Amino acid sequence: MNETFTCGDHGVLVSYLYDECAPDERRTISAHVAICSACAEELTALGATREQLALWSPPDAQLGFRIVSDAAPAPALQREKGPRVLRPPQWWRKPMPAWAQAAAAAAIFATGLTLGMTRGTVGGPERSAPLQASSVSSGADPSGPRTAAVTRADLAALEQRLRAEMRTQTRTVSAPVAAAPADARILEQVRAMINESEQRQSRELGRRTTEVVRDFDAQRSDDLARIERTIGQMDATTGVEVAQQRQMVNYLMRVSQRGQ
Amino acid sequence: MTFTDDELVARSMGGDAESFNQLILRWERPIYALAYRVIGREEDARDVCQETFLRAFRALPGFKGQAKFSSWLYRIALNLCRDWIRRQRRAPVMQMPEGVEPGELIAETGPVESIEDLVSRRQLSALVEQAMALLPEEQRTAIILKEYHGMTFQEIADMQGCPLSTVKTRLYQGLTVLRRHLEKNGQLTPQLVKRS
Ligand SMILES: [Zn+2]
Numbered sequence: 338m339n340e341t342f343t344c345g346d347h348g349v350l351v352s353y354l355y356d357e358c359a360p361d362e363r364r365t366i367s368a369h370v371a372i373c374s375a376c377a378e379e380l381t382a383l384g385a386t387r388e389q390l391a392l393w394s395p396p397d398a399q400l401g402f403r404i405v406s407d408a409a410p411a412p413a414l415q416r417e418k419g420p421r422v423l424r425p426p427q428w429w430r431k432p433m434p435a436w437a438q439a440a441a442a443a444a445i446f447a448t449g450l451t452l453g454m455t456r457g458t459v460g461g462p463e464r465s466a467p468l469q470a471s472s473v474s475s476g477a478d479p480s481g482p483r484t485a486a487v488t489r490a491d492l493a494a495l496e497q498r499l500r501a502e503m504r505t506q507t508r509t510v511s512a513p514v515a516a517a518p519a520d521a522r523i524l525e526q527v528r529a530m531i532n533e534s535e536q537r538q539s540r541e542l543g544r545r546t547t548e549v550v551r552d553f554d555a556q557r558s559d560d561l562a563r564i565e566r567t568i569g570q571m572d573a574t575t576g577v578e579v580a581q582q583r584q585m586v587n588y589l590m591r592v593s594q595r596g597q
Numbered sequence: 598m599t600f601t602d603d604e605l606v607a608r609s610m611g612g613d614a615e616s617f618n619q620l621i622l623r624w625e626r627p628i629y630a631l632a633y634r635v636i637g638r639e640e641d642a643r644d645v646c647q648e649t650f651l652r653a654f655r656a657l658p659g660f661k662g663q664a665k666f667s668s669w670l671y672r673i674a675l676n677l678c679r680d681w682i683r684r685q686r687r688a689p690v691m692q693m694p695e696g697v698e699p700g701e702l703i704a705e706t707g708p709v710e711s712i713e714d715l716v717s718r719r720q721l722s723a724l725v726e727q728a729m730a731l732l733p734e735e736q737r738t739a740i741i742l743k744e745y746h747g748m749t750f751q752e753i754a755d756m757q758g759c760p761l762s763t764v765k766t767r768l769y770q771g772l773t774v775l776r777r778h779l780e781k782n783g784q785l786t787p788q789l790v791k792r793s
Binding site for chain 1: 614617618621625626629630633634639642643646647650654718721722724725726729740743744745749750762765766768769772773775776779780784785
């Protein structure tokens with residue numbers, strides 16, 4: 338190591354500045370700096386420069402890259418072999434604008450309805466097939482409308498599905514197209530989902546109306562009051578369903594955030 | 598349960614993409630920050646960051662653990678930055694912040710820092726960015742690796758493929774240019790120097 342330090346040995350000065358020198362070298366430089374105002378001044382100025390450098394922070398960026406396996410089909414995208422790193426969609430971490438929140442709620446609502454309907458169809462074409470009675474409608478007239486209970490398995494399945502959809506979204510946005518067309522495409526998808534949801538809701542309403550009419554046909558002797566009661570129960574159950582679906586939305590929000 | 602980088606690398610090699618995603622989560626911010634500071638463009642820095650992990654993932658079978666995983670990533674990222682600079686054939690483009698919205702400032706900071714302080718901090722940050730853009734690529738990269746990524750002289754020498762003494766020279770020359778620029782712009786006054 339250097340026994341002495343000569344002014345202008347910048348390499349040694351830098352080692353001292355960054356505290357990357359041997360102890361004896363450090364002592365030598367300290368001794369020199371104590372008597373050489375030029376070197377002392379330079380060290381102070383370089384130290385102050387370093388302090389200024391610490392103020393430079395890059396702008397916040399939305400990252401969240403993920404390797405996504407090609408197991409899920411990705412039409413219209415370049416088919417590379419092997420997994421890819423994908424850019425997260427623009428909306429992913431930003432607070433959602435109001436329209437997107439509404440759309441997301443509608444989409445999840447639709448998914449919830451699908452679940453209920455799937456149970457119905459899976460259970461068999463006749464309504465006599467045993468359905469799990471919802472805890473909220475227990476004690477109601479057994480001939481009244483029933484809601485399918487949403488089990489943890491359902492939620493897990495739904496979560497899987499939403500994750501898959503999110504991955505698809507990710508792919509869509511990461512496609513090498515300009516941001517605006519990608520947004521437009523998302524908007525289009527959302528619109529499609531809303532339409533689908535509306536169709537499902539009207540189908541559901543139609544199904545329930547048919548049930549009420551069927552009840553009416555089967556029991557001609559029953560008076561109007563009974564139908565009114567059935568409709569009243571339907572309203573109540575629908576309200577409970579909405580509450581359940583709101584809970585589900587909250588749950589899914591949490592799950593999707595945690596999934597990050 | 599937290600795995601080390603090495604453990605996550607091993608699991609990734611065994612075909613577990615989730616483990617690699619954990620490595621991405623751990624390193625994407627530093628890699629993005631490195632790319633941003635070297636090339637100076639947000640959008641391109643993100644592309645570099647993405648490409649870094651994509652290449653790392655593809656090259657994973659060839660990673661024998663001879664270096665730290667992070668050093669390996671940094672090297673890939675720096676090569677990509679160099680390619681970018683060559684392609685652009687120009688110095689990094691500095692994105693000077695536009696007029697700052699007060700609402701944005703309030704949302705971003707706690708009650709401790711006043712808006713005046715924050716604005717001046719932003720201006721200082723922009724000034725540093727501007728000054729850094731003046732440096733030749735090798736000096737700039739050496740300073741970035743030292744100041745923002747805490748690398749040793751030796752690690753920087755390995756990264757840049759040059760002797761240790763060259764790294765020290767680059768750091769010294771770079772710091773000196775920065776110092777002059779900041780002094781000229783009134784940011785390094787004797788007062789500030791004394792306070793530090
Ligand atoms: Zn001296």
